[in-house]
Amino acid sequence: MAPAYAQSPTTPKPTLPNPDLLAATRLVEDYFNQLTTLQADFTQMQSDRPREVAKGTFALNRPRGQFVWQYLTPVRQRIIGTGTAVYYIDQSATRGDGQVTQLPLDAGLGRLLRGGTLNLNKVGLRVNTIRSVGNTRTIGMAALPNRRDEQGLRRVMLYYSGVPDAPTLEAFAATDMLGVTTQVSFTNPKVGVALPRALFNYTPPQQRIR
Numbered sequence: 001m002a003p004a005y006a007q008s009p010t011t012p013k014p015t016l017p018n019p020d021l022l023a024a025t026r027l028v029e030d031y032f033n034q035l036t037t038l039q040a041d042f043t044q045m046q047s048d049r050p051r052e053v054a055k056g057t058f059a060l061n062r063p064r065g066q067f068v069w070q071y072l073t074p075v076r077q078r079i080i081g082t083g084t085a086v087y088y089i090d091q092s093a094t095r096g097d098g099q100v101t102q103l104p105l106d107a108g109l110g111r112l113l114r115g116g117t118l119n120l121n122k123v124g125l126r127v128n129t130i131r132s133v134g135n136t137r138t139i140g141m142a143a144l145p146n147r148r149d150e151q152g153l154r155r156v157m158l159y160y161s162g163v164p165d166a167p168t169l170e171a172f173a174a175t176d177m178l179g180v181t182t183q184v185s186f187t188n189p190k191v192g193v194a195l196p197r198a199l200f201n202y203t204p205p206q207q208r209i210r
Helices: 019-034
Strands: 037-046 049-061 066-073 077-082 086-090 099-103 125-133 136-143 153-161 168-176 181-191
Touching: 019 125, 019 136, 019 153
Parallel strands: none
Antiparallel strands: 037 049, 037 181, 049 066, 066 077, 077 086, 086 099, 125 136, 136 153, 153 168, 168 181
C-alpha cells in the first residue's frame, strides 16, 4: 500500500500594489501636503436637491487645518474649522446667528483639510479608481469601513487639472451612506495667498452650541 502524504496547501501569490493607484495616492497626498493656502469661489449641488444651487466662498489654511465655507445663497450659513474644532453656523433670516452646531473634527472632507501631514490610509481613505484624460485626473477614494464617521462618508471623488506639472483641484464629490452626493466646483482659485488669521477665529456662544 502506497504511503499517504498530506499535501501542503497552495500558497497564494502576494497581490502586488497597482502602480496607477499608488501614483494617484501620492498625487492626493502631495497636493494637500504641499498646499499652504487656498481661496476660491464655489458652487455646490446635492443629488437629493437637484434644483437647488448653493454658492459662496472658501478659504483654507492647510498647515494649521483651518478653513471657512461661507455660503451666500440660497441661505447664509458658515462652516468654520479653527484648527481645533469645526462649527456649523446657521445665518439664515429665521435664525440669525443664533444656532451653532459643533461637528466632528475630521468628519467628511475634514479628513483632507485638517492640519498635519496627510496620510490617506491613516485618515481612513483608500484610492480605488483613477481616470486620466490628457492632463486631468479623476481620483476616487472609498472610506474604509472601520473609519466611517457620524456623517456617513462613503466615497470621495477628486477632480484635478494640470497634472502632473501643476495639479489644481477643480472640484470634488462626496457621497454619504444614504447615497446622497454633494458636488462642489471651484472657480477663481488662488493658491499661496496671504489670509488674515482673524478669518479663522471663532468662539461660539456656549449657551447656543449643540
